[in-house]
Amino acid sequence: MFVSLFCTLKRVSGEVKKWRPAGADRGFTFLKYNLTIAYHRTNLLAHYSRWSANPNGGELESLGYKEGFRVDVDVPETTWAEAMPFHDILIFNTGHWWWAPSKFDPVRSPMLFFERGQPMVPPLPPHVGLDLVLKYMIQYVEKETKQSSIKFFRTQSPRHFEGGDWDHGGSCPRLSPLSTEQVDELFAINKNGTNVETRLVNQHLHKALKGSEFHILDVTHLSEFRADAHPSSAGGKKHDDCMHWCLPGVTDTWNDIFATLLGEIESSRPSS
Template structure:
């Protein structure tokens, strides 16, 4: 006998309908919780940009091939890798009237018209949100403490960005130039001092004329610069115990444009010339080999120590003294970075990565933290002073400035990263 395939459908009772509704509600709540947890890593401050969100979904953080244990990690976040996102609502923290400005970097005052656009780009790391510095909170954290920058003018560029940022929270800040500092600022409301000590090679060096040098220099040389690789420059030799935070750098002066063949660097150790003669890059390695142990030996353990990597140049069409230019209106694209900066391409801007490789290797066995700001800065070919230098004859004398940065500008992002690192370190004790 065939059984009937039809059956009588019974309507839901009110109890059954209530159970079904409750189940659906619990399922929806669970989905919302899981989805919101998934999105918790994304900043609620992002512009409504589907391209950025898709990039987060589709691209996990890629470790750079030359990464070391010194890479930046703050609260499980790597700030080195990310993307510049255009954010028209972004407002600079300070303007052209900051009392700590250096004229050549004050692009607003010098008449650059696109400064609003330059400062509308926000650095967004791939895997987290970069917190912008709160100047008042940071000064409270640093109360009764001191921050020192030691190095060349790119560290001064960094310093000015920090000084102008902190000035927003303490309008009574004063210029400060003691303890051998080249320049700096004092914030009386918080008893915080920030200073810069100019030491372009870190090691002591001095000019030796061909007429007075001993031993005499070879024919054809005007003289040479004697570099004592084992002796810190006078500008900072007496300050290691003065600061609570120190940021070192060197590298931008280690090239033939600063020390041409007729005025070379000659390296000495313990008063004797190092033989055979070292070329410039080998000399840099020798200086780092001596200065890094000196820092570890002479700077107290309580002092938080950073070493800033190279700030990339953006000369297009030639070197600074051969009509090199950077009159660009937008950041470089991801596909352009390697063409500009990979040493294999032998371009005019390759030095940043070359020097970084030497610095990373030299720091491997130290307790100095690497402050790697190079990659994020490589994109910003649009943000240099270029021809807006505050003097009519500046470009004819020095060429375009495609090395330093307009302020406000890219170094303000450096300040955000440094402030986050300091805060993280101090709070963890």
């Protein structure tokens, strides 16, 4: 979405300064309009790091844990934590990594959640940890951003792996969009298929965002049809890329929706 937005804006103004504002992974200022866009990479929103058992023991050690990933549910990732006062419009998202056994193996390298610096015992399953992280991060953002800021949370970007996950021979060979029936087959929660996290995460997002200051940028369902819009075997990887999107393509539509929502929000605000 960020790359699509940059390409769109660059067609309007080519006078661009490249830099990394407020700790961003990448950023650009369009000098003619004094407009800055920035991308802050974060996998879980919350801070996480490798955890190893203490030789002197502890609560997790007593339960047999030897290693894993420590996830501090109430501590935002440093890549974006200090950026809140800088931005006027913010778009958040998280999801894929929460249902990623290749990243957080539930046996070999589980997520181990900490709150106020202490391990949460008994250990929580990832979906409960996600709920806590969303609660704390929403509170943090609403506290640290400008009162006039506009906050969005983008729903899940669907993957389209068929025949297995990315590391188990999954592919996305489709050459045309899916039918409604095919979408339901691929993403229905009761099917518990490879791509089930798309709708599972959205359930958690909608629940957490209810009553918050966030606007929901819903891109999921329209994107579920576009199994034909991924790089697939042309992505230059050892496996099919059925998660990222080709450009131009689906993410351009996301930005069209974003621009429309932003215009509606701005027009509904009282004039200063």
